[in-house]
Amino acid sequence: TPRVFSGIQPSGGLTLGNYLGALKRFSEMQNEGRDCIYCMVDLHAITVWQDPDKLRHNTRELTAGFIASGVDPEKSILFNQSAVPEHAQLAWIFNTVARMGWMQRMTQWKDKAGKNAEKASLGLFAYPALMAADILVYHATHVPVGEDQKQHIELTRDVAAKFNHDYGVDFFPMTEPVIEGAATRVMSLRDGSKKMSKSDPSDASRINLTDDADTIAKKIRKAKTDPDALPSEAKGLEDRPEARNLVNIYAAFTNQTVDQVLAEVGGKQFAEFKPMLADLAVAKLSPISTEMARLLDDTAEIDRILARGAEQAREITVPILKKTYEIVGLVGA
């Protein structure tokens, strides 16, 4: 049976990229009646050092972000990764299945470790094996993600295939990435060649879900663009990454295609389009930030939601890990 899994790192505040590329899709998939499991991947976050108090806060804030974006803990399973130990246990098995060369080819590893790979944590290198475990410990079949995660999903399939082959079983499924909509790769507002990211040193490069209306409007007004008017068709945006990004954001918020948006706004100058986009972004995001703030007033309730989600998750993970141990030949599992 189809099962959806996805996660987000509590490594900082949420951005518009996380919202349009992930959270908005998560609640849509839940509302399509699918079996959905969503996780705050705190064990992934610590592959880069996190201040412990901030990590605790970010985990709760992220949970509030999921709920405020429409993920309903009564319909989806919502929990934090470290509370379900089978993720890390299966990741160890996968560390023995995956090959060093596979990890070395991951662009996220190359980007994050940079030239100083000797100084990066071993966990950062092994990140994709833990991600494969996150997904496969549920036998999840569909993973909604942004474009940047596609390579990690391919590696998850490689791990599943090699495990099945090495042990002569047909146990782990082949997972499909679900990369859909107009905003699978939201770009920086300052540089149309870089993805919008919570760790970008420039706050002006991103919209945070916690930004107030004035800040959102100001960031969009100052977003880098070119001097031309908007074209009337998507192909007119091909060599205009900044313009394309703003149109993609508009399309994603309104659930339209880029061509539908351009049929409406083609011919307009940015001086006219940017305030339209700012109004739209404020209208869509301010209810989310207000709700996040309200939920964060009661962290005990958030912790209860996470604890209950972890219990529900373990009903699935414990039997799958036990079976994996049996397949591998670990006695007493």
Ligand code: AQP
């Ligand atoms: N700019 C983006 N456009 C579309 N989707 C995005 N995602 C992230 N940035 C964009 C999607 O959000 C989900 C969760 O990502 P994550 O927080 O686990 O890690 P990340 O992809 O590394 O996010 P950041 O913001 O870039 O964090 P840092 O700066 O810490 O690396 C994923 O589905 C991702 O595709």
